[in-house]
Amino acid sequence: MGRVLLRAVFVLALPAVLIAVWWAASSGSVNPYWPPLRTILTTFPDVWTADRLRSDVLPSVLRLLGGYATAAVVGVALGTVIGSYRRVRALCEPVLEFLRAVPPPVLVPVIMLFAGIGNSMKVVVIASGCVWPILLNTVEGVRAVDSVMLETARSYGITGAARLRSLVLPSAGPQIFAGLRQALSIGIILMVISEMFAASNGIGFTVVQFQRSFAIPDMWTGILVLGLLGFVLSVVFQLVERRVLAWYHGLRASTRRSA
Template structure:
């Protein structure tokens, strides 16, 4: 219990310090573009009502979930296929290096030509940016599978789906989750960017509309909502990751204890 409280205090210390600095530094501000934090917070309740949340936040989250989910499935499936085949790596690596170097926001006008300006376009934009961290980390994780474990599995006749389930996937899963974590932050960014183009709802659309109507405090509240959304998503992802990789973190902790005891 004490350890949990200590961890929570450390996690909240820096955000509270930054909010306090922002409050004090902006308290006497007379700038239209950088209003005091107390002014921004005073508009929060009036702006982000239940209707606004259902009209803008929920559609954004649904698009993020669809694009991120599609990228996760495609990235893991392709990564396993490329990572386990030397021929596939040789064929795909040049194309992958070229495609991942293209910034996804640049593709928004192109995607709009094929997918229109609706939610499909936004989902495709999110997926096109999120897939690369998942794909490349999956390839690296599959390639890093212990050769001794691979030979042992082959000796015992463990092949096909059983080999993937009991050897490849567990060995590569820490690297896969690292890619999924990176993709989540990219997905939030692309969610906002895609909603700034020909959109009628969403968080990105709301922030741009506030900016165009010179409702600057309201615009800042939208930015705060995006920040809070990112924190919540990161915490939820951390919970899922710790549960899915409990065996991995447990083995690392045991190795650290063994190393400390030996010292």
């Protein structure tokens, strides 16, 4: 119990300090573009009602999850194939480096031509940016699988899907989750950017509408919603990661104790 409380203090200490600094720095502000934090917090419940959460936050979260899940499936599948075969990796590496260097926001107008301006466009934009850290980390994770373990599995007749499920993916799991963590933050950014183009709802659309109508405190509340969404998704991701990689964290803890 004491360890959980100490961890909670460490997690909440820095946000509490930043909020206190923001409150103190903005308390006497008369700048219309930099309203006091108390004004923003007072405005928050009036802006983000249950109806607005359903009409704007829920669609944004669904688009993010759709694009993120698509990127995860494609990235892990392609990364496993590319990382497992040296010739495939040599063939694909120049193309992957070229495509990775193209910023996903630049592709939004191109994607709009093929996918339209509906939800499918936004999901594709999110997936196009999230897939690269997942793909590249999966490739590196699969490449780093211990060759002795691979040979041992082959000698025992463990091949194909069984080897993939029992050895390759678990061994590459920490690296894959590192890519998934990077992709999550990229996905939130692309979710907002995609909703600024020909959208009729979503958090990004709402923030832009507030900015265009000079409802500055309302705009700041939208930024707070994005921060809270990112925090909640990060906590959920950590819980999932700790559950899936429990063996890995246990191994690291035992190694530190023995050292």
